Amino acid sequence: MNGGAEVRADPAPRFGAAPRAGAAPQAGAALELRGIGKSFGDHPVLADVSLTVGAGEIVSLVGASGSGKSTLLSLLTGALRPDTGEIRYGGEPVAPAAGGRDRPFAFMPQRDVLLPWRRILDNACIGLEVAGVPRRAARERAAELFAPFGLAGTEARYPRQLSGGMRQRVSFLRTVVQGKPVLLLDEPFGALDAITRDELQRWLLDIWAAHGWSILLITHDIREAVRLSDRVLVLPQRAGRIAGDVPVPRDIPRGDGFLLDGRVPPLEARLHALMVAARA
Ligand SMILES: Nc1ncnc2c1ncn2[C@@H]1O[C@H](COP(=O)(O)OP(=O)(O)OP(=O)(O)O)[C@@H](O)[C@H]1O
Ligand SMILES: [Mg+2]
Numbered sequence: 001m002n003g004g005a006e007v008r009a010d011p012a013p014r015f016g017a018a019p020r021a022g023a024a025p026q027a028g029a030a031l032e033l034r035g036i037g038k039s040f041g042d043h044p045v046l047a048d049v050s051l052t053v054g055a056g057e058i059v060s061l062v063g064a065s066g067s068g069k070s071t072l073l074s075l076l077t078g079a080l081r082p083d084t085g086e087i088r089y090g091g092e093p094v095a096p097a098a099g100g101r102d103r104p105f106a107f108m109p110q111r112d113v114l115l116p117w118r119r120i121l122d123n124a125c126i127g128l129e130v131a132g133v134p135r136r137a138a139r140e141r142a143a144e145l146f147a148p149f150g151l152a153g154t155e156a157r158y159p160r161q162l163s164g165g166m167r168q169r170v171s172f173l174r175t176v177v178q179g180k181p182v183l184l185l186d187e188p189f190g191a192l193d194a195i196t197r198d199e200l201q202r203w204l205l206d207i208w209a210a211h212g213w214s215i216l217l218i219t220h221d222i223r224e225a226v227r228l229s230d231r232v233l234v235l236p237q238r239a240g241r242i243a244g245d246v247p248v249p250r251d252i253p254r255g256d257g258f259l260l261d262g263r264v265p266p267l268e269a270r271l272h273a274l275m276v277a278a279r280a
Contacts, residue, residue, distance in 0.1 A: 036085035063235030
């Protein structure tokens with residue numbers, strides 16, 4: 001599978017106003033972590049972490065600040081190496097020495113990292129340029145996504161001239177334009193106000209429905225995790241195994257009906273309890 005940034009011939013929007021209960025992800029794990037451990041000096045941050053993200057699945061990882069969520073993504077991007085364990089993609093081990101450009105993962109970092117002196121289009125190209133794509137080709141590929149991402153007309157602006165929500169969309173565009181099948185999103189909406197966050201969550205689900213990405217999403221926010229995900233995983237504060245793996249029924253509407261669905265509060269309460277227990 002290599003859906004990448006290709007648009008599916010038959011997009012199956014399941015999170016819109018009328019979700020389709022039958023639109024299950026394809027069988028098989030796109031991403032699999034087995035027994036991952038990582039310490040900084042004598043401080044273990046991750047120990048025996050195993051998880052899977054199925055092809056076409058959105059899986060959220062929640063956990064307290066400092067529990068190692070960003071560290072886990074750094075292991076996936078290749079910025080850090082695990083002390084123990086294995087990362088697999090499509091059933092095959094990812095070579096430990098493979099750098100970001102050779103891995104099937106595209107990463108959106110926790111902070112807004114647009115370069116203030118680069119125009120928006122040039123910011124959107126950075127990931128491609130780092131991957132060795134010539135600048136002109138990179139610009140052409142990125143430019144195609146501006147309209148579908150609601151960013152038409154911003155190409156020649158600078159980051160300071162965009163709202164926070166628009167900047168996050170540029171960061172997201174920069175991530176997906178790399179054409180990788182797995183997206184790693186670290187708190188993509190963390191710094192936004194509630195209304196903009198809500199808008200971007202809906203936007204993400206809409207745009208996701210037209211693509212084949214598998215997504216591992218990190219968030220502090222239980223409601224966001226439930227709304228966006230097929231499954232929510234809880235990372236314990238003290239290094240150890242995943243402390244909860246909570247499936248979210250696929251037929252819960254993720255648009256206007258989300259908060260009115262009676263299944264949502266018990267799911268949130270369960271996750272809250274798991275997170276409290278995972279702090280012990
Ligand atoms: N390069 C590093 N060197 C030493 N310690 C580190 C390094 N990176 C992270 N840590 C430590 O590892 C722990 C986990 O950090 P990490 O950034 O992964 O947490 P997090 O779960 O992403 O937190 P947050 O929710 O606040 O973003 C923290 O105690 C942090 O200080
Ligand atoms: Mg973090």
